Amino acid sequence: MQLLKDMILEVGRVEGEGVLKVDSFLNHQLDIALLNEIGKAFKEAFKDADITKILTAEVSGIAIAAIAAQYFKVPVVFAKKTQSKNLDSETFEGEVYSYTKAQTYKIRVSKRYLSSEDKVLVLDDFLANGQAALGLKQIVDAAGAELVGVGVVIEKAFQEGGSLLRKDNIRVEALAIIEAMEEGKIIFK
């Protein structure tokens, strides 16, 4: 997606080893016009697929999933990271290993909002080590639903997530694939 790549080159900032900051438009400040184009691109990428629900994880996937869902005309469900009084006690769970925090945390979806009838598209901002997507897949599996595919805005191809998912026969569509980030320079695939 050219518009997205242009935006990454123009305002993305490479900070430290493998860290790409896109917080000016994707995960802190949100460029809503761009999110709409991203939503259309996901719809185009999965136009052949029959999808009943979009699943993401809090926090960064929510705005992307909500805007994209307008083009799929299906509800969004976002998995929660914390137990709270607002979450049902009956949940489907997935585990996500965080490399930055070096610990595993759980993500949960109420059993009310996923069923074995659902054909699920997982959407997220980044695909890096793939742990969030795998945790969401566990939730889809626990519900007995079908995982149609995973759509990500930015894939870091120099990390293992993409190959992990594809090896598992999961359909992955990335709108921008970064092959390498060298000396602050971003190289797309």
Next chain:
Amino acid sequence: MQLLKDMILEVGRVEGEGVLKVDSFLNHQLDIALLNEIGKAFKEAFKDADITKILTAEVSGIAIAAIAAQYFKVPVVFAKKTQSKNLDSETFEGEVYSYTKAQTYKIRVSKRYLSSEDKVLVLDDFLANGQAALGLKQIVDAAGAELVGVGVVIEKAFQEGGSLLRKDNIRVEALAIIEAMEEGKIIFK
């Protein structure tokens, strides 16, 4: 907003003292068609106002703010609850007291994304004790920006938040105001 009130009566669940669960459409599963109507209603409520940015706090405000921003044609910024490598070190901070957890936590916005030029609309899902809105106001104040108003989907008028904000001369627009929840019954103002 009648559609919203109907939805609350139809699928909202009163669980325990003062807890209204609307997770089937507002803060876990998201009904995107309804969120669009909510976004239009916020635009209608603030149609006379000059707004340059929508501010919300993670997590529940994000989808509402992102969808609504399509009608205002301005960017969204969401305040973050955790320090992370993805957040700049230079931030505007606000403090939020959580009654459920009986502790104060900080919310932060990078100084890159708010300035003294901004006219800010705060959006959120609920207005109950008003602590989140007051924390967001601190961030707006710290940036030297102007708080144009606070829009909430549901105000619980039996809690103090609405009167706290209005006493502080903050313009508050609520799309559904709940006067009381008695024996599982929801009474709108």
